[in-house]
Amino acid sequence: MTEETSFSVVVPCYNYAHYLKGCVESILCQGVKVQVIVIDDCSSDDTPAVGTSLAKDSRVTFLRHEVNQGHIQTYNEGLALATGDYTALISADDLLTPGALKRAQAVFDTHPEVGMVYGHAPYFQSNDTLPHARVGEPRVDIWDGRRWIAQRCKTATSCISSPEVVVRTSLQQQLGGYCADLPHAGDFEMWLRFAAHSRIAYLGRVDQAYYRRHPASMQETRFNSILADLAQRRAAFEIVFHAHGHKIEDMEQLREVALxxxxxxxxxxxxxxxxxxxxxxxxxxxxxxxxxxxxxxxxxxxxxxxxxxxxxxxxxxxxxxxxxxxxxxxxxxxxxxxxxxxxxxxx
Incomplete structure (x- = not known):
């Protein structure tokens, strides 16, 4: 990796003090030039103390909201501060696997037409019981954006958890951040948006991140309504097709498939x-x-x-x-x- 290449990793945090240190350490040990932006959205636990301690490392910036801003605004604030060539957003209770950023970097270097790289993210509940991560040589699948969107339309579901994604910062800044109208499907809409403007790469035979599932997660609490989930995914498709349909071949056909x-x-x-x-x-x-x-x-x-x-x-x-x-x-x-x-x- 060249000296000029760097990563920005945004770490939004809300009452995850117990996990924050492990998350940041999993980023700093990637062996790449990295900028870590930790944003505490008015946590009520020990997050400020943990974040301040982590910020003693010059690669880590710690910011704290005095008033809760919500996850979408916090995400977008972090993305706006990213200065690296590539950007990832990882919740404070998730982890990167060893070498994840280097594997993504290799794809971006070889395929300048790729705007987003992701892999598999095994689920876990506790840092003490992490599943074994596959970290060998990946199989790289390059997907045409339209074909990738077509696959999502067939099932009308996302195939991405979130922490396993790395994107080109320049394209992220061009396309903008998370949609405030989609608190549950904002990430899904964003991945569709990236696919409308670039090729998508998937790293097979490796695990890129760990994704924690827990009873207090938004998927299990605030957004546990079946109808709300369906409506949010429908809105994600409609927003992408309305704003970026001109970039998607056979947009109306794909829209019908998704609906x-x-x-x-x-x-x-x-x-x-x-x-x-x-x-x-x-x-x-x-x-x-x-x-x-x-x-x-x-x-x-x-x-x-x-x-x-x-x-x-x-x-x-x-x-x-x-x-x-x-x-x-x-x-x-x-x-x-x-x-x-x-x-x-x-x-």
Whole structure:
């Protein structure tokens, strides 16, 4: 790596003092020239003390909000301060794997058309029980941006957790930061935005970061509404197609594919609630309405007719019978295949 090349890593932090030191250390030991920007969004724990101690290293800058600004504004503040050639954003309770930044750097050097590099991010719950990380020579897959977006439209889901991503800072500054209207799907919208303007690289056979899942995460608390999640992903697609559709070939076709996938997912969740006797926990009528509003042809979907059939069966059927419906096994098999594909190919 040349002396001129450097990385900026933004570390937003809110009440993660216990994890902050380990996160920053995983960045500083990458063996690259790095600028670490830690932003404490008004934590109520020992984060200020930990951050101030870490800032004794000249590579670390520690900033603190006296009033909570929220995660989107905090992210964008950090991105605006990035001065390195490449930028990553890693939550204070996540970790980079050894050599992650060097692996991303090698791809950027070899492929100037690539605007974003990511890899696999195994989940963990405690720093004491980290899964084994694959850190050998990666297999590099370069995706045309349109093809990458097409894969996301087919499933209407993101294939990225977040800390495993590194982007070109120049392109990040050109495209802007996180969308304030998408508190849950802001990262998903951003990755789509990058794909509309550049090629995307996936590093196979290696792990680029650790992503912590925990009960207090936003995915498990504030954003645990199924409908809210579906609506946010729909909004992410609409924003990208509206603002950047001119850069995406066959944009209208891809848009229809994405909306159809969202409608199918909403209807299948409604079906699943019958199969698992959880109708009291899921608003089936709202899911059906979402599907109809999202995709005009919702009533032609197999999931729609599956839902109507389940409604006719109703709760009088023994619980053991509905879970063995063939459609349930089909969806289970598809989800397993999708998980395997994302693990191997990243899409």
């Amino acid at each position: 159809r996938a969202l409608a199918k997912e909403a209807l299948w969740i409604a079906c699943w609630s019958y199969d698992r006797r959880r109708v009291d926990r899921v608003c089936v009528n709202d899911l059906e309405a979402f599907a109809s509003q999202t995709y005009p042809g919702a009533r032609s979907l197999a999931e729609y007719w599956g839902l109507q059939w389940r409604r006719r069966l109703g709760p009088r059927w023994p619980p053991i019978l509905q879970p063995i419906l063939p459609s349930g096994y089909l969806h289970w098999a598809k989800s397993k295949m999708l998980w395997r594909r994302q693990r191997v190919r990243g899409v």
